[in-house]
Amino acid sequence: MEHPDHPFSELFEQLGLASDPDSIKRFIDRHAPIPEETALPDAACWNEGQAEFLREAIEEDADWAEVVDHLNASLRKE
Template identity: 95%
Template structure:
């Protein structure tokens, strides 16, 4: 099955966050780095709904999984 390709900005919209490039950069700069021992959905920057969405995307290998992996990598960088 082919998965739709969701842009990074669309993930931020799905999470209810500002999705313009400057806002995305500010969010990542503010919340990175997430420690390696903390799963992305367990990071303190998410509300309950956002964390659940991220958890489901990862666990179910949903069509959002690839862009969620990109978010995870972005938030792990120093």
């Protein structure tokens, strides 16, 4: 099954966050690094709806899974 490619900015839009490059960088700089033992959806920076969206994208290997993996990697860097 082929998954559509979603740009990183589109994920931020889906999460209800500012999606321009500067805002994305500020968000990552502000919230990284998330501890390795914390699952991405359980990080303190998400509201309930955002966390549920991320959880579903990961668990269901949804078409968002690849870009959510990118977000996860970005928030793990120091």
